[in-house]
Amino acid sequence: DGGITQSPKYLFRKEGQNVTLSCEQNLNHDAMYWYRQDPGQGLRLIYYSQIVNDFQKGDIAEGYSVSREKKESFPLTVTSAQKNPTAFYLCASTGDRGPSGYTFGSGTRLTVV
Amino acid sequence: QKEVEQDPGPLSVPEGAIVSLNCTYSNSAFQYFMWYRQYSRKGPELLMYTYSSGNKEDGRFTAQVDKSSKYISLFIRDSQPSDSATYLCAMRQVAGGTSYGKLTFGQGTILTVHP
Numbered sequence: 001d002g003g004i005t006q007s008p009k010y011l012f013r014k015e016g017q018n019v020t021l022s023c024e025q026n027l028n029h030d031a032m033y034w035y036r037q038d039p040g041q042g043l044r045l046i047y048y049s050q051i052v053n054d055f056q057k058g059d060i061a062e063g064y065s066v067s068r069e070k071k072e073s074f075p076l077t078v079t080s081a082q083k084n085p086t087a088f089y090l091c092a093s094t095g096d097r098g099p100s101g102y103t104f105g106s107g108t109r110l111t112v113v
Numbered sequence: 114q115k116e117v118e119q120d121p122g123p124l125s126v127p128e129g130a131i132v133s134l135n136c137t138y139s140n141s142a143f144q145y146f147m148w149y150r151q152y153s154r155k156g157p158e159l160l161m162y163t164y165s166s167g168n169k170e171d172g173r174f175t176a177q178v179d180k181s182s183k184y185i186s187l188f189i190r191d192s193q194p195s196d197s198a199t200y201l202c203a204m205r206q207v208a209g210g211t212s213y214g215k216l217t218f219g220q221g222t223i224l225t226v227h228p
Contacts, residue, residue, distance in 0.1 A: 041220060042221050058215070104157050
């Protein structure tokens with residue numbers, strides 16, 4: 001079945017470490033997105049990419065970095081510059097210019113210890 | 114002011130009740146409107162989408178859009194315990210050229226339907 005796979009499901013990071021969250025899709029979608037979800041704040045856009053080797057900052061890009069070397073993959077690195085990284089991270093993709101929205105992965109819960 | 118404001122709830126209703134979830138928005142460029150359901154520690158799943166004012170029905174769910182008032186609603190009839198989840202409204206501008214457009218989400222409403 002086609003879908004989006006995020007890994008790991010749970011991730012623990014020590015202060016000062018960089019960590020990378022994986023997102024892979026086999027839907028042949030062009031556009032991919034990273035969102036952060038905190039209680040009571042909905043989903044906030046971190047980075048998005050509409051084509052391989054190109055990506056744009058979203059609303060809260062500081063302390064994060066991404067790459068898009070392959071159509072199927074859009075990894076997110078949470079750097080030590082991100083002051084409050086504990087959150088639920090969601091990856092999404094779409095191949096549709098119309099109204100039908102995104103397909104989401106199942107998320108990665110990142111906790112700083 | 115946020116572009117999308119969602120009634121935060123939380124809501125707790127008895128089984129069989131009619132539930133109303135609401136969002137307002139300020140950006141007139143939003144043309145596509147969606148409702149997502151999210152179970153705990155899972156990714157959101159698309160429930161319904163619409164792009165015109167009026168009502169759209171799918172089983173027990175009705176999505177309503179009023180573009181003149183910049184207001185959208187989701188109604189759930191005969192609510193069930195399995196409907197307990199977080200509901201998120203989302204909106205998108207018309208995608209043009211190579212732009213697929215990004216979604217702007219409301220804050221989410223936690224719904225609990227108790228037996």
